[in-house]
Amino acid sequence: MKLYYIPTTRAVRPRWCLEEMAIPYELVQLTVAMMKEPEYRKLHPHGKVPVLIDGDVTIFESAAICAYLADQYLEKGLAPALSIPARGYYYQWLFYAVTTLEPPVEKFMFNVMPHLPENLLPKKVTQECSAPEAQQWFDRVSQPLTEAVKNQDYLVENQFTVADIIAGGVLVWALKLGxxxxxPILTAYTEKLMARPAFRQADENFHAQVDS
Structure with missing residues (x-):
């Protein structure tokens, strides 16, 4: 199994997942220049990370990779069984994290870090929402997560799952961006996730300054 990776990117999420599972994998750390090479473009059409190769399977998108791994190694306990109601809530938070929670964080990041090497969207699109607007947007969409974790440690049945990895990956960005x-509830939840040994192993930027 091979994971193509750049620190502090979404690729931290599948690496975190692999570390939680304690299964062997090869980490291929890329540079921006390497992602532009034609051979890598065959793995990821946009020249981005992460990419996971597992035998005959080559997939990209961090949430898809983590969900795939959780199902491939269901015995590791990072996803509820298909036959129980908790599986529905697992899907809910998994998709909420990437489709609803992450966009305002990304918009905020583009405003405070305008030189990010984003190569898919024009700069005027990445910055069309101001930082204060993105913060207000985030405050609204993060409220359901606050309600979900105010009386428990994790999102689904109070058990750590890939839903926490994906939501947590977004919230780590939000925490570091201030x-x-x-x-306080989401800060405590995020810091609890960041204290997990698997996260510390996966994120080389763990000791970077966090403006909280």
């Missing part, structure tokens, strides 16, 4: 300053 977007959780007025959200």
């Amino acid at each position: 977007m959780l300053k007025n959200q």
Whole structure:
């Protein structure tokens, strides 16, 4: 199994997942220049990370990779069984994290870090939402997560799952960007996730300054 990776990117999420599972994998750390090479474009059409190769399977998108791994190694306990109601809530938070929670964080990041090497969207699109607007947007969409974890440690049946890895991956960005300053419940949840040994192993930038 091989994971193509750049620190502090979405590729931290599948690496975190692999570390939680304690299964062997090869980590291929890329540079921006390497992602532009034709051979890598065959793995990821946009020249981005992450990419996972597992035998005959080559997939990209961090949430898809983590969901795939959780199902391939269901005995590791990072996803509820298909036959129980908790599976529905697992899907809910998994998709909520990437489709609803992450967009305002990304918009905020583009505003405060305008030189990010984003190669898919024009700059005017990445910055069309101001940082204060993105913060207000995030504050609204993060409220359901606050409600979900205010009385428990994890999102689904109080058991750590891939839903926490994907939501947590978004919230780590938000924490480091200073977007959780007025959200003590989500700050505590995020810091709890960041304290997990598997996260510390997966994120080389763990010791970077966090503006919380």
